[in-house]
Structure formats: structure tokens, C-alpha cells
Amino acid sequence: MVFERGLGWRNLENQIRNNPNHCMSMLRMHPETFQCLCTTLEQRYSLKSTDHISVVEMVAIFLVTCAQNDTQRYVGLSFGRSQETVYRKFHEVLNAVESLACQYLKTPTMASLQLYPRKLLENSNYWPFFSGFIGALDGTHVRVKVGGSDAVGYWDRHGQTSLNILGICDINMIFTYAWLGASGSTHDSLVLQYAIDGDPIFPKPPIGKYYLVDSGYANRRGFLAPYRGSSKENIRYHLSEFDDGPPRNKKELFNKWHASLRSVIERTFGVWKKKWRILDNLPRYDVKTQNRIVHATMVLHNFIRLHKIPDADFEDSDSSGQAQQRRRIEEEELSRLEEEEITMDGQYMNNVRDEIANMIWNEHL
Numbered sequence: 001m002v003f004e005r006g007l008g009w010r011n012l013e014n015q016i017r018n019n020p021n022h023c024m025s026m027l028r029m030h031p032e033t034f035q036c037l038c039t040t041l042e043q044r045y046s047l048k049s050t051d052h053i054s055v056v057e058m059v060a061i062f063l064v065t066c067a068q069n070d071t072q073r074y075v076g077l078s079f080g081r082s083q084e085t086v087y088r089k090f091h092e093v094l095n096a097v098e099s100l101a102c103q104y105l106k107t108p109t110m111a112s113l114q115l116y117p118r119k120l121l122e123n124s125n126y127w128p129f130f131s132g133f134i135g136a137l138d139g140t141h142v143r144v145k146v147g148g149s150d151a152v153g154y155w156d157r158h159g160q161t162s163l164n165i166l167g168i169c170d171i172n173m174i175f176t177y178a179w180l181g182a183s184g185s186t187h188d189s190l191v192l193q194y195a196i197d198g199d200p201i202f203p204k205p206p207i208g209k210y211y212l213v214d215s216g217y218a219n220r221r222g223f224l225a226p227y228r229g230s231s232k233e234n235i236r237y238h239l240s241e242f243d244d245g246p247p248r249n250k251k252e253l254f255n256k257w258h259a260s261l262r263s264v265i266e267r268t269f270g271v272w273k274k275k276w277r278i279l280d281n282l283p284r285y286d287v288k289t290q291n292r293i294v295h296a297t298m299v300l301h302n303f304i305r306l307h308k309i310p311d312a313d314f315e316d317s318d319s320s321g322q323a324q325q326r327r328r329i330e331e332e333e334l335s336r337l338e339e340e341e342i343t344m345d346g347q348y349m350n351n352v353r354d355e356i357a358n359m360i361w362n363e364h365l
Helices: 008-018 020-027 031-044 055-068 072-079 083-099 148-154 188-198 239-244 250-275 287-306 312-319 331-341 344-364
Strands: 133-143 162-169 175-183 210-212
Touching: 008 020, 008 031, 008 055, 008 072, 020 031, 020 055, 031 055, 031 083, 031 287, 055 072, 055 083, 055 287, 072 083, 083 287, 133 188, 133 250, 162 188, 162 250, 162 287, 175 188, 175 287, 210 250, 239 250, 250 287, 250 312, 250 344
Parallel strands: 133 210
Antiparallel strands: 133 162, 162 175
16 A cells, blocks of 8 residues: 655545545555544543544554554654654554453353354354354464574474464354464464463363364364375365365265365455455564564454454455365374374264264265
8 A cells, every 4th residue: 555655644534534445445444443443442441642643543553554564664654753653652552452352352251152153053054064163273374573593483384484373263254262472383283282271261162062173183072173185095175176076975075064164264364364464574573562463453353343344355255265275284293183083082073073974965965
């Protein structure tokens, strides 16, 4: 997004208020949502105007920085503010937006996890087969700037320093949980285990409920994975693989519908990263602050979604979008996953998967 330099906040504000499309492009949200965000941060989370700058301008500085990933210098020129002011106000709003998490990115209660989502009930492709579905989870990488010897642990398989973010979302593309801070070198399944073991508020599935996960995770109690192919048996999973022909057996039919429902997490990640370009290349702050920025953008994602004002990014993703193809699982990691799956919890979930596969197969005969 290119702004005409030197216009200052007043002209930018006029463009935001008078042109919803410009507001969406500049701030990644509808003007009504933007105003609601400003009001919420001011009235509930102690963000205050001063004699020199309003809450509305402060929030706009933060959103432009996150949405466009512009430098402090460029944002300062656009708003007619010094770099020092942009830096201070960015961090003040960052503090306030993070505080929103208690309202907009909170761990679901056990009671809420027992409920059946309306969107699930209304979709005959998934109901009643996946009646235990409470969400989908996956990991995604966000590039991070780490200097010196500390960078070693953050190198991912692409040769970049990154964070491996564990995200859980519900069927409505709302984040319900995030585990931040794992290094890019950490396997997705290990990040999940760190979250389960290390976070007392991790939303563990109630009895009979489960999250959908892909083949990079073990099929175990509370986490339903697809059938994994092997050298002896080729089993397709990703939706794009079925372009070559329909499912050939009950395992592939299960995998196709599993992939379709599970793709909600990939689409959620897609909308989130599309809106907030800062995630493509986080600023050169310390790792803790970079993590906080990731967290804040997830909160903003939910804030926008929960206000239910039409949003082209979400609407486009709702009508299309397929899960990204997972990288080949390394042999060492595959062995560890298979060991988990021969435990009692693994056998239990294998039985659940077989039961669902039989139901879907019989329904579509």
C-alpha cells in the first residue's frame, strides 16, 4: 500500500471514514469494525488520547504497521509523526491489543466444547460422521529475526529463522488457542506436546471429542489423524490428490472428508497472514516482542471475525481454499508417531477412525 507522503493524519482519517474500500485496504477491517476496536481499547483497556494524538490515530498507526509492514520512518511520514512517536504509540497499542485476548482469544470451557457447532450440524458431508469435532489444529511458520548464536535453534527446513506457531481454530475460522514461541526447528507434533504438557489452560478435548490433525501428528485420543500411506499401500489424503479421480476405498473416502473439514485451519492461517503482512517479515525487535506481535494479530483476526461485518478475505476463503500439502515426514519423526499410535490411546483413536470410515463408506455406497 503506497501513501502520498506528508498528507498527515487528517487526510488519512478522511480517506478511512469516507471510503470503506480504502479502510479495508489500509487497516484490513471495515470502518465500523475499526471504530468499534478504538472504542473498546479506550473504554475497557485503558488506551488514552493525549493533547497531541488521539486513540483513533494511535490505533491506525498500529494497524497500518501490521497490515502494510511499513517501516517506522515511512509510517511517520504518512502520519506526519516522528519515528519516536510511531515507536511509542505502536507499543502502547500492542499492550492494549494483547489485553483483548482475555475476551477475544480465550480458551474454550469444557462446557462449550461439549456443544455441537451449528455449522457442523447443518453440513451433511460432516454430520453425523464427525460428531466429535471441536476444531482443527496445525503448525505454521512465521519468520523471526534472531541474531548471533541464538539463531541456531530457530533455523527451519527452508534455511530461515522462524517461529513454529501452533494454532487451533473452530469451524467458523476463529482461533481458540495458540502456543507461541517454539523455534522453527521444532517438529509440529513436539510443539503440540509442549503445549499439552506445559500450558495448564490448553483446551484438552473432553471424552468423545477430538481435534482434526494431519498426518504429521499421531492418531491418539482426542486428536483424529487421517490414514497414512506407506510403501506397501498408497493412500491419498490431500484434496488436490483427488483431482486425478474419486476415492478408491473407505480409507481414501474418509481422508477426503477429513481433509475437507480440517482445511479450516489452513484457511484460517491463510486469512490471518494475508491480512497482516508484518507476519511475512517481523520487525527487528527482540524475540519476545516479535512473539507478542504474532499474538496481537491473532487477537485482531478474531475481533474482526466475531463482529460479523462482511469481510472479503473471510468470504473468499469460506468459498474456496484447500489445505496446503504437508512436507514429507522424516523417518525418525514417523517412527515416533507410529510408536504413539500403538499405545492404548492410539488404538482407541484408530477404532474411532475406522468406525467413522465405515459410516461414511456405507452412506456413499
